[in-house]
Amino acid sequence: MAAVxxxxxxRPKATKGRWPVEKLGVGIGWRPEIDLTVERLPGVDFVEVVxxxxxxxxxxxxxxxxxxxxxPVLPHAxxxxxxGAEPVDAQRVAHLGALAEALDAxxxxxxxxxVRAGGLDSxxxxxxxxxxxxxxxxxANVKAVQQDLPVxxxxxxxxxxxxxxxxxxxxxxxxxxxxxxxxxxxLVDVANLYANARNLGTDVTRFLDxxxxxxxxxxxxxxxxEHQGVYHDTHAHAVLPEVLDVLAQxxxxxxxxxxLLERDDDYPADAELAAELAAxxxxxx
Amino acid sequence: MTRxxxxxxxxxxxxxxxxxxxxxxxxxxxxxxxxxxxxRALLSKRRGIVEMLRPxxxxxxxxxxxxxxDAYAGAHPKEVGTRFREDAARFAEWAAARGxxxxxxxxxxxxxxx
Numbered sequence: 001m002a003a004v005x006x007x008x009x010x011r012p013k014a015t016k017g018r019w020p021v022e023k024l025g026v027g028i029g030w031r032p033e034i035d036l037t038v039e040r041l042p043g044v045d046f047v048e049v050v051x052x053x054x055x056x057x058x059x060x061x062x063x064x065x066x067x068x069x070x071x072p073v074l075p076h077a078x079x080x081x082x083x084g085a086e087p088v089d090a091q092r093v094a095h096l097g098a099l100a101e102a103l104d105a106x107x108x109x110x111x112x113x114x115v116r117a118g119g120l121d122s123x124x125x126x127x128x129x130x131x132x133x134x135x136x137x138x139x140a141n142v143k144a145v146q147q148d149l150p151v152x153x154x155x156x157x158x159x160x161x162x163x164x165x166x167x168x169x170x171x172x173x174x175x176x177x178x179x180x181x182x183x184x185x186x187l188v189d190v191a192n193l194y195a196n197a198r199n200l201g202t203d204v205t206r207f208l209d210x211x212x213x214x215x216x217x218x219x220x221x222x223x224x225x226e227h228q229g230v231y232h233d234t235h236a237h238a239v240l241p242e243v244l245d246v247l248a249q250x251x252x253x254x255x256x257x258x259x260l261l262e263r264d265d266d267y268p269a270d271a272e273l274a275a276e277l278a279a280x281x282x283x284x285x
Numbered sequence: 286m287t288r289x290x291x292x293x294x295x296x297x298x299x300x301x302x303x304x305x306x307x308x309x310x311x312x313x314x315x316x317x318x319x320x321x322x323x324x325r326a327l328l329s330k331r332r333g334i335v336e337m338l339r340p341x342x343x344x345x346x347x348x349x350x351x352x353x354x355d356a357y358a359g360a361h362p363k364e365v366g367t368r369f370r371e372d373a374a375r376f377a378e379w380a381a382a383r384g385x386x387x388x389x390x391x392x393x394x395x396x397x398x399x
Contacts, residue, residue: 085295118299120306121363123331129297133290140287161323164297165314230322 021152021185021217022106024072024258026281028273034263035062037270043277044071048260049099051075051108056098063103073103074218080145081115082155083128083138093148100151107217109154109187112138112175127160130167130174142182154185154217159195159233171202172210179215186211188256189220190246191233197246198231204246208253218258221247221280236265239276247283259284306362328358331372338373345386353380 025045030038038047039062047066054060054075067073077096080088100108113125128134146153157175169177179186188211196202221244223237239261250256259280263273303309305324311317332354336343343350357376380386 085291085298114298116365117295117302119365120299120302121365121367122302122306122327123334123363123369124327126298126301129294133293136287136290137294161326162315162319164301228322232326 021257024074024218024260026277026284027218027258027260028277029076029260029262029264030063030066030073031264031267032060032062034267034273035060037267037273038062039065041270041274041277043281046072046074046258046260048074048076048109048262049103051077051096051099052079052092054099056095056102059102067103072106074105075099075103075108077108077110078125079115080110081113082110082141082145083112083134084114084116084141085137086116088141088145090148093145097149097151100149105151107152107154107185108149109156109185109217111156111158112178113158125158127158127162127164128174129164130169130171131164132168135169135174135177138178139181142178142184146182146184152185152217154187156187156189156220157192157196159189159192159199161199161230161232163200170206170210171196172207175211179212184215185217186213186215187217187220188250189222190250191220191222191224191239191243191262194240194243194246195224195231195233204249208250213250213254216254216256218260219247219250219256220260220262221276222262223276234265235262238268238272239279244279244283247280251284256284302362308359328355331358331363334369335373335376338370339377342373342377342380342386346380349385353383353385 026043027046027048028038028041028044030047030049038044049063054063063073075096077092080092082088096108111125112128114128115122115124115126128138142153142155155178157171175186178184193202193204193207197204221239222233222235223239224231224233225237247259261273261276261280297312300309300312304311304320305327311320332351335354336350346353354376357379361375363372377386381388
């Protein structure tokens with residue numbers, strides 16, 4: 001790991017300036033269950049790892065192999081609970097930062113959500129109330145985390161099954177103000193955006209109009225399924241054509257630096273994942 | 286600087302999680318049907334993780350796994366600091382204490398998993 005991290009140019013601090021995101025290309029989420037698949041799939045320009053599942057001292061051989069090939073590996077966190085009412089757990093931030101350094105990652109990410117509250121752990125990415133209060137707390141947490149990270153932070157929109165009452169901002173406005181106040185990057189998940197459009201009536205066009213696309217780090221694409229009239233973002237099913245349509249709408253406005261396919265369960269044959277990557281490339285043109 | 290906001294947010298988030306993970310009432314202003322859907326989704330995710338971590342327990346319980354886990358989960362919401370592996374172990378102990386699962390045998394070194 002040290003060897004991987006050794007010969008690197010140190011990049012600007014996360015909090016400072018508008019350092020542009022480098023071109024990432026098309027990628028896939030690396031998971032231990034599909035490590036060999038990810039290694040041999042053609043045209044994987046970058047990968048993402050779930051930060052909480054890796055140990056800096058014992059990085060999987062497959063991840064190190066990808067790094068040796070020069071494939072960027074981006075740590076993606078799911079547990080910082082940045083929108084939680086409590087200050088962010090410093091140990092989780094330290095782990096994310098150490099992982100970024102060990103992998104020489106250009107940036108790291110987590111979600112616009114809360115995970116824990118009142119002593120309970122939801123085990124999931126819970127939506128935030130879109131209120132000024134929640135935004136103030138989120139901004140304060142993000143700024144504190146940025147101080148402790150060696151690389152820029154990108155934040156992702158989540159899929160919600162329920163809506164908080166008394167929202168004061170649209171989701172796009174909420175994210176735009178978050179970016180404006182923290183200088184974070186955005187990780188736009190088009191499947192989550194589709195889910196919210198389906199389940200909560202989020203206006204996709206308005207969302208894309210409102211977010212600062214010049215701060216886009218990369219895009220997530222994932223599969224899901226409808227169950228009793230509600231769309232579930234499962235990451236265990238094929239990517240819907242409707243989700244690729246949202247990607248196309250985004251592509252019509254901006255050439256995203258990267259697009260990454262997430263698959264977390266019920267892993268299909270290599271050919272199926274390759275076909276999904278090809279479908280993404282076709283949309284990007 | 287954000288103390289009043291944090292206090293209000295903490296109360297609202299805790300109330301929602303109590304409704305979703307334990308036996309709390311649906312907080313005012315939320316669609317009860319959506320809270321039910323979210324509650325079921327979170328339970329299903331937690332059950333799936335425990336099933337993945339302890340396939341032995343899931344296999345032994347068979348069709349009883351799901352209703353038993355759901356009863357356990359509602360009474361024992363996952364607390365901050367509890368790892369999923371501990372959650373799975375506690376469920377196995379809970380099921381064994383109720384006589385649903387054979388008490389864990391002492392494993393010999395050559396049988397030890399993981």
